[in-house]
Amino acid sequence: MASFKRSDGRKVNELRPMTAKVGVVPNADGSALFAFGDTIAIAAVYGPRLLHPQHMQDPKQATLRVNYDLLSFSVYDRKKPGPSRRSQEISKMTEYALSPVLDLKEFPSTVIDVQIYILQADAGTRTAGINAASMALAHAGLPMKNLVCSVAIGKQDTTVVADLTKEEEDFHEGEGATDFPLAKIANSDQFTLVQLDGNIATELVAEVLEMANETCAEVYEVQKKALKAGATQ
Amino acid sequence: MDISKNTFEAMKTLVEQGKRFDGRALTEYRAVEISYDVSKAAEGSARVRMGKTEVIAGVKLTLDKPYPDSPEKGNLLVSGDLLPLASPRYEVGPPKFDAIELPRLVDRVIRESHVIELDKLVVKAGEKVWTVIIDVYPLNDDGNLVDAAVLAAIAALKQAKMPGVTEAGFPDYKHRTKQAVPLAKELVPLSVTLFKLGNALFIDPTREEAEAAEVKCNFGLTKQGKKHMIHSAQKTGAKPFTQKELETAAILIGEKYDELYDKLKKVL
Numbered sequence: 496m497a498s499f500k501r502s503d504g505r506k507v508n509e510l511r512p513m514t515a516k517v518g519v520v521p522n523a524d525g526s527a528l529f530a531f532g533d534t535i536a537i538a539a540v541y542g543p544r545l546l547h548p549q550h551m552q553d554p555k556q557a558t559l560r561v562n563y564d565l566l567s568f569s570v571y572d573r574k575k576p577g578p579s580r581r582s583q584e585i586s587k588m589t590e591y592a593l594s595p596v597l598d599l600k601e602f603p604s605t606v607i608d609v610q611i612y613i614l615q616a617d618a619g620t621r622t623a624g625i626n627a628a629s630m631a632l633a634h635a636g637l638p639m640k641n642l643v644c645s646v647a648i649g650k651q652d653t654t655v656v657a658d659l660t661k662e663e664e665d666f667h668e669g670e671g672a673t674d675f676p677l678a679k680i681a682n683s684d685q686f687t688l689v690q691l692d693g694n695i696a697t698e699l700v701a702e703v704l705e706m707a708n709e710t711c712a713e714v715y716e717v718q719k720k721a722l723k724a725g726a727t728q
Numbered sequence: 729m730d731i732s733k734n735t736f737e738a739m740k741t742l743v744e745q746g747k748r749f750d751g752r753a754l755t756e757y758r759a760v761e762i763s764y765d766v767s768k769a770a771e772g773s774a775r776v777r778m779g780k781t782e783v784i785a786g787v788k789l790t791l792d793k794p795y796p797d798s799p800e801k802g803n804l805l806v807s808g809d810l811l812p813l814a815s816p817r818y819e820v821g822p823p824k825f826d827a828i829e830l831p832r833l834v835d836r837v838i839r840e841s842h843v844i845e846l847d848k849l850v851v852k853a854g855e856k857v858w859t860v861i862i863d864v865y866p867l868n869d870d871g872n873l874v875d876a877a878v879l880a881a882i883a884a885l886k887q888a889k890m891p892g893v894t895e896a897g898f899p900d901y902k903h904r905t906k907q908a909v910p911l912a913k914e915l916v917p918l919s920v921t922l923f924k925l926g927n928a929l930f931i932d933p934t935r936e937e938a939e940a941a942e943v944k945c946n947f948g949l950t951k952q953g954k955k956h957m958i959h960s961a962q963k964t965g966a967k968p969f970t971q972k973e974l975e976t977a978a979i980l981i982g983e984k985y986d987e988l989y990d991k992l993k994k995v996l
Contacts, residue, residue, distance in 0.1 A: 591965060687968045704971050
């Protein structure tokens with residue numbers, strides 16, 4: 496297993512270089528950029544603000560509304576602008592990934608809009624989007640239990656690896672590639688995003704979760720550092 | 729969630745004690761039944777009953793151009809809808825998230841398991857290939873739709889026969905061949921969805937239990953040799969799963985796969 500060579504030479508548990516920055520959209524109440532290598536996501540938070548039309552309001556709590564999408568030129572084959580079933584599904588999964596850390600009951604009848612766009616896609620766009628959105632929510636000053644950290648763990652043949660590139664996602668040898676995007680509440684055992692596509696033995700799940708713990712801790716440090724840098728500007 | 733707070737609280741207390749309204753154990757299936765031939769016009773079709781839940785699936789084949797990134801493979805398309813016929817909860821109009829998610833989950837279980845040998849569905853590489861279209865429709869939603877829909881889709885696929893081809897090169901649906909849709913025979917992808925309420929995990933919920941559940945995680949898997957392989961997963965719902973729960977889930981879904989497969993191998 497240790498002899499497996501990744502196409503870009505990384506160690507099995509090595510993330511691509513991360514970039515994180517807050518305040519990238521001055522108009523927004525909070526905003527952030529997060530990149531895993533060539534995958535770049537930006538997120539902006541607007542709200543809490545009154546939700547219209549009125550019948551959609553929830554008098555008990557705020558509504559978290561996420562919109563994730565790829566920009567048309569973020570992928571080699573131009574993506575037709577506008578929501579697809581894929582982007583609608585990822586938006587929903589991102590809502591589920593983020594809402595456990597928010598105190599939505601604090602802001603009844605309002606909406607918290609989170610807009611996530613991918614500028615450049617090289618796999619791991621939903622995880623980069625969740626990391627950016629989590630930072631943007633903190634940057635907006637919303638009360639949060641903690642940050643949410645997200646990494647796609649994956650598999651190349653029988654080797655578990657972290658943060659796959661597009662080239663690695665297209666790996667076809669042996670058992671092929673598995674993409675296992677996860678998100679968790681930082682410093683906890685609570686997983687808020689679980690998705691998977693591919694081919695992985697049930698007995699490897701525990702190893703995947705351990706690698707997610709280890710790598711999410713690195714993501715957390717990068718997020719925290721960027722938020723602190725943003726606060727002193 | 730459309731159930732009352734009282735029902736929710738009562739159910740939560742009960743499942744946390746390992747009990748259910750209908751007397752089943754938390755990881756016990758309802759009676760499962762498969763029948764075939766829902767429609768003669770389909771290349772293959774099946775009906776699955778899990779308790780009072782009923783889902784039908786139909787397979788149609790069309791001749792199309794391949795996708796540019798897979799010129800030497802046939803196409804797979806899974807669609808479906810939550811018909812207002814099947815539940816007072818469903819409405820006419822643009823699909824809500826549940827209606828988008830159902831066919832996407834069925835699609836991923838089937839596609840990622842590679843049970844359909846798409847490379848054997850090529851008429852002329854780069855120009856003409858068969859598209860396998862699977863449509864799933866619940867007729868009565870009493871919970872656990874995805875597991876039932878995957879089962880119906882697999883049953884319909886196993887029974888489907890290729891259409892003939894006319895002299896002009898179009899599909900001839902009235903003169904079907906005896907040839908089956910090319911499937912990897914050793915693979916039987918099944919879906920096992922785990923539901924969580926309070927600190928209890930359970931499977932095969934009734935509609936009431938499904939609505940009370942705070943989160944669920946769907947898994948698509950096959951058995952290859954002695955190993956269970958997961959091909960797709962998706963957590964839906966705002967409550968997290970703990971690491972321990974996910975580790976338990978990985979073992980439990982393998983056991984439930986075997987149980988479901990054993991029940992059905994005679995009819996599949």
